[in-house]
Amino acid sequence: MTKSLFTALCFTLALGSALGYPALSAAEPATDAPAAQAAPPSREPLSINDASAEQLSAAMNGIGLKKAQAIVSYREQYGPFTAIEQLKEVPGIGNALIERNADRLKL
Template identity: 70%
Template structure:
């Protein structure tokens, strides 16, 4: 009885160590993690002056592809944004949406 309990304990420790080691190996190789991420600008921010509609939709909270396309269309028609607050001029974009995304946006 003691021998089987000891064997079970050894197997459990060996498997736990394998899982722990695998987790460390995955954590230590950020290049694999970075290659699977969506290509957005540094620090999780999205540029309202250079991002595509798809990047805007993926990087902003509460923005779907239709609103993102409206942002790109506005930018193409009137030129680059000079301030993030200027997004209010885009139809369908309000102050609350800008405030919600202020830390995700850059010019």
């Protein structure tokens, strides 16, 4: 049984390399991955006056696209924010969300 398992493994590896799939090894990292995936996300604060709803939802903890769109709508209706704490005036945004994301935001 061990011999048949070994033979099957060799056949699978040979077939994989014949089809153009590189052998996976723990010693060698895959080089096909784009560099953008390998880089850690930026920790620079995001401007609540310039960011899109998609950027806000990606950067803020506990903010989905719907709340991020509410932030952008509020900004478009009332003008730019003058303080981060002003986010409390947006429906659905409270003290806890602002405190949780204070280090991720700027004006």
